[in-house]
Amino acid sequence: MIPAKFGYRRAGSVEEALSNLSEHGDEAKLLAGGHSLVPLMKLRLATPSLLVDVGRLAELSYVRDTGDHVEVGALTCHRDLAASAVARTHVPVLAHVAGQVGDPQVRHRGTIGGSIAHGDPASDLPAAVLALGGTLVVRGPQGRREIPATEFFRGFLETAIAPDEMLTEVRVPKVPGGWSFQKLSRRAQDWAIVGVVAVADGSPRVSLVHMGSTPLRATTVEEALADGATVAEAASRAGEGLDPPSDINASAEFRRHLATVLVHRALVEATGAGV
């Protein structure tokens, strides 16, 4: 399949990218690794009239230890994040999740910024950043702003990034404690049918992949745990109040069931609880 025609500019800097976005409004889209956008364009579901390629902005590819946080540049590809010693040491769940995105070819191109800005509820990294209580750094003509992950994902493929802004960094707190990532998919390159990220940092935080129109915190589970429920009891409530999609891979009912199973496994692994 062939995308519809579009113009193409390569941005040599963030400023250049931003000025292209300002000029063209929401007819322009940023292109990083292209592994969310190009497939949509090949199906002609997305038809931007201008692509602004930021894929060569090497200054946005980094993983930095800043004391109690780890900062990841938006253009860090999944392979590099998964291999990063800083990430593996201080926020291993994030490195692990990056290493589970798609397959090796995808990980050579896909970036954390691209994945998060795309805002697909079925993507793994948005859920990981949500469970970690991370912050997204966005730059635009009005300057720089920081958006907590809990306020960032607004709807299906909709984030808090304005059409003239660019995500430049993902910042997550270091996680000294246990964690787990559970993902069920039939093949490596499929989206998770359901996925769970659990971070045991004090009272556990749990986020869900593909259980709604955004990545979600499993607040029912978290509250149950905070109220003293066992992990089994808490996990059994994982599907409550949620409206997961039904599709060719799974019904909503199956997803709700899967969520309870995967949340249970994730909590057992993250907290070291027996049951």
Place this chain on the structure above:
Amino acid sequence: MKVRVTVNGAPYEHDLEPRLLLVHYLRDVLGLTGTNVGCDTSSCGACTILLNGDSVKSCTVLAVQADGAEVKTIEGMAGSGGMLHPIQEAFSEHHGLQCGFCTPGMVMAAASFLEEHPDPTEAEVREGLEGNLCRCTGYHNIVKAVLAAARSGELG
């Protein structure tokens, strides 16, 4: 727009539409039809080539994104005089193909994988080739071939 790419060691320059996919550039403009379009939806890996040494799915990369880069396709694997690359040799010896459609992508993915994991276990090979689907072989002989290539001592 003008795009300059080095493919299998040879430099090329063409004026291309931004929407031309890298796989179509390789096949239709350069005539390198060894790389196959399988699913066209970024799943099967039949289109896998090396972009600056990394395996990528060329159906999901725009040719303009490869400007200034080095690309290696299956045609670039054999040595001079048609001498097979050790990975190709191993695929031949261990019957790692039947219809052959996935094979170019498998070989390129294996090349990239073995570069990053020169001494893999069988499980690591299976995971390392996750981005490539085969409908014929059941993967068993493909894995054998990749392990054999790794152990051959002939990879650079």
Place this chain on the structure above:
Amino acid sequence: MELTNQFVVDVPVEQAWCVLTDVERIAPCMPGAELQEVDGKEYRGVVKVKVGPITAQYKGKATFLEQDAATHRAVLRAEGRETRGQGNATAIITAILEPIREGTRVSVVTDLTVTGRATQFGRGVMADVSNKLVGQFVDCLELTVLAGPTADEDGPRTAEEPVDLLEVAVPSLLKRAAPLVAALAAIAITAMWLARRKSRQH
């Protein structure tokens, strides 16, 4: 599949009915829709929907199957075809206004049938986007048309009016366009979900 939307406006039912039947007043609040012509009982227009990077434009027509001012019930049949030829859909939209203590509850049930590739998809996101669009419509109504008797009676819309996604030349009676828009928008999303099922994580 069936989509339901519901909203409450804090005006009495007769006033809500009058307002919602006054298309000229409410049309500017319909996200992304443009009425292009009215041919007898048929209303024709286009709807533009944008969800993230995905945009879709539907060309459609609608006719009222039923309008009952006594029971405040209307049924609209809408058909749309994606202008890039990726799918089409039909919706039967039933809207009922009921008086409640706070004002009027408007209940909309959309019976949606899609054909072609779109049949492979699920309702969760459609419902979500549909709700969002109806929400935008209602917010806009409450800020303008329903804000009070003099709020918008004269003159052009003021600067603080939200949502100026469309220009409309509106003869009459696209009053249930909101659910129409919502339904057509929801239809647009089907293609997107189809894409998900066809393509893989990248």
